[in-house]
Amino acid sequence: MEDVLNNPxxxxxxxxxxxLAYGFDNAKYFNTDVSPFIGLRDNDIDHFDQLYPVLNEGRICLLASTVLLDIPAKWTTIAFVPGVQMVHNNIKIPALDFHPLKPLSESNCADMLALTQLTNPGPFGNNTIQFGHYEGIFDDGNLVAMAGQRMHVPGYAEISAVCTHPDFTSKGYARQLLISQINRIILTGETPFLHCRSDNKRAIQLYNSLGFSERSAMHFYILKK
Incomplete structure (x- = not known):
């Protein structure tokens, strides 16, 4: 079952x-307001070519791969981001209750967008909340930290959009939100996983301390049609 993590x-x-998916048998994608990610059964030229005609001109796409790729020339590679994929050991962690966690809904989307634009935890759009299970921490009515889930594959659920306002770091907010997400996923009988930039040593250290270990490299290609 772990093979699904090679192409999550x-x-x-x-x-x-x-x-949330659109596309064909061998090439699919999310609406841009949900996520820029595209997915290919195999990262080869034929499957790239199946996807290309159905996307709007100028669309920005995000492709994740555990191996380095040769991107077809018709696509413009805007950026390449080296990352890591980390998988949890599936051991529950005693919950922290220092700060009340509140479920986030569509009514919070403007605040969620503002926080992610400030902290840049990864792509987040107007309807990314449709992936579900987002929770936040508020201070004086303002959203100052949040986390949720994104890619959900058989046996595994990805924790995503973990971020804290710069004025509220070092308070344990990210740790508390991560523990909540970890335990939620384990209770469903699934295993938490996540992705992180390989140069984000502080985040990787936090994830290690909570039971995550590196499974593989994950290369992110930001592409434009």
């Missing part, structure tokens, strides 16, 4: 996140 976007688009 593709498997998410074809399984638990299929209601």
């Amino acid at each position: 976007v593709w498997y998410a688009l074809n399984t638990h996140n299929a209601k």
